[in-house]
Amino acid sequence: MAAMSPSKRRLQRELMSLVREPPPGVFVDGDEVGQNLTQWIVHMEGAKGTLYEGEQFQLQFKFSSKYPFDSPEVTFIGGNIPVHPHVYSNGHICLSILTDDWSPALSVQSVCLSIVSMLSSCKEKKRPPDNSFYVKTCNKNPKKTKWSYHDDSV
C-alpha cells in the first residue's frame, strides 16, 4: 500500500474533529466519508431565526491532491439548493474564500461556517441576477469560473 498522501492525513484529522465536535447545524456521516476521503457530503441545516430555518441542504466537497494548498471544490447538491443571491441554481456558490481568498489555514469547518453565515445574513430569497445565463454557460467545476465579487457585505 502506498504511503498516505499528505492531503489524506489532513483530511482524516479534519473528518475526526468534524465528527467529534461539529459546528451547530452541520452534520457529517463519518462512515460514509471514510470510504472516500476526497469527496465529502456535508449535511447542513438552515439556522434558526433566518429565512432558511427548517431547510436541509447538502454540500459536496471535492478535494484535490494539493489540498490544503489548493481550495476544495464546494457546491450545493441534492434536491434542495438554497435560493440565495450568491448561490446559482446549479449549486455553484459565489464565495471568495472558495477561490481567490483561500488560505491553507482554512478548513472544511471554516468553509461550512462561512456558508452558514452567508445564508443567515440573507435578507431576501432570490437567485443571482445572471443566474440563467451562468447556469447555461458555466463549467461543471465552479473553480473554473472567473468570479467577480460584487457584494462585499457578506
Added chain:
Amino acid sequence: MLLNFCDPCLRTEVSCSTVSTEGYEVTNLTKDNSKGFLAYSCIKPPIHIDLKFICNIQISHVIIWPSVGAQKSSGFQLSSKAIDDQAIQHTVLAAGYLNSNDVGVLFYRRDIDESVSNTPYHFLRRYIKISNQRSVNQASNLRICILKTENSVPALGRIEVWGRVSRCCGRDVIASIHSMWIRKHIPQDSQSNKTTAIDPISTRKPQNRSEILVNVPEEFLDPITCEIMIQPVTLPSGKIIDQNTLEKHEANEALWGRTLTDPFTGMPFNEFRRPIAASALKSRIDKYLLENSDLDEIKKLPRVLGSKFKPTAPRGRLLKLPATITKNDTTKDNVEIMTKTQHSLSTIQSSCHKRKAHHHTLPVVAVCSKQAAGPSKIMKRAKVITSKNNECIKTIKKEPTIIKIDSKLEENIQDVLSSLKRFSSPQHSICEFESCSCCSNSILYRLPCKHIVCRKVLTSITSLQCKCCGTPYKTCDPKRIYQ
C-alpha cells in the same frame, strides 16, 4: 476473531535449528521490521523454524513470503503439535514446493474460504490437513521446515500465522488475548474496526501508521499539513508551521500573483513581522525523532543538516572586548574616552533593564527560542563587561594610569543591540532602507556589513565579499528583507 500470531503484540516465541546471518535473525519474523530471516551462508536445507504460541490456537491459514532479496526458499513443510513437550513428535499438516514464478505460499484449511486470507493471485495454494484435529485446532507449537531452496541460503521474508484462540483455552484467556490484539490494531479514533477481522492483510499497514500518528505530540505536527514538522518556524501570528509548508504556500500565492503572507492572518511579511525559526521546538522534535527513529514512519522523514538561521558575527567580537580595555597607553583624550565608556555602559545597563522587563512581560517569546534565548545570554555577557569595566574605573581612580579604551566599544555595543529584537519600539530599530543600486523592486538581501543588495547582484558575487565595502561574509549571512 482472526489474529495474526506472528504479530509482535502476541509475543510468539520463535527459534531456529541453525545459526543465522547477522542482522537477519529468526526473531525478525515476529517483529515489525521487514528484514526477514536468513540462515548462515554455509547452511543447507532442511532447517526448522519453531514457533511457540502464547496459547493453543486453531490455525486458519499460514502465509509465507519466501524471499529475502535474491535469496529464496522453495520448499516448505508445516507441522504442529498440541502439547509443548520435546518428546512429542510434530504432526505434518502440509507441504508445498514453489515454482520459480510463485511469489509465496498460502497454506489454508479446506473448510475456510481462502479469499479471507486476501493473498495475491500468484501465491501457491495448499490445503492444511485437518485429519488430526488436535494439532490443527489446539496447536501450541508450529514448525516451518525449509526443505528446499533455489540455489540459495535458506531464507524467509515474512510469515503470518492466522488463527483463533483455541476454545479449550477458556474465556478469560481468549478475552485477554483479544484485548492485546485490539490495543495495538484498532486505534481509538478509527471508525473502521469492523474491517479488521475481514480484511486483515490489507488493513494492517495503515493501522500501524495511524497508530504512530496518534502517539506524536500534537505540538510537533504542522497545523496545516498535520505532519511532523522538520524545520518549524514561528509566524507573526504566533502559529508554528513547517518551513516546507510555508514554501508551498508561497508557491501557491505566487500563482495568484501575490507575495508571501501569513496563511493564518493574510498579513504580508516585512522587516519586523516575518517568520523566525522555532529552534527550541525544533530541538524537541529532533529529540523525539531520534528516540523513535526505529519507527518506519519516522525513518522516512527528511532531516535538516546545519542551520539557515545561524546567528551572525557580533557576539564573538564582544567577548574579546575586556582584554583590549585594560591595555595601557598615553593619550590625551582619556577623560573623554572615559566619559564615553561610562555613557555606553549606562546604555548597556539601561537596555539590559529594558530587555529584562520585556522578557518578563512577553512570556510568549519562549516559543521562538533563538530570539528569546539571545537577549538573556547577551545580558549576562554585558554584565560581565560592566563588572570588568567597573574594576577598570576603580583602578583609574586609585592610580592615575592612563587607559585606552577600545574605540570600537561603542560600535560593538551598537552592533549587538541592533541585532536584538525589540518588541516595544519597532521604529527605533535601524531602518535605513538604502535600496540596491541597480534595482529597487526585486528581492533584497542584507549583508552583515549592512549593505543591501538585490538578488541579481548577490548571485553575481563569487568572492563572498561585499561589493561596496569589501567586507567578507559567509554564504549563510545574507538575510532576506521583507518589505
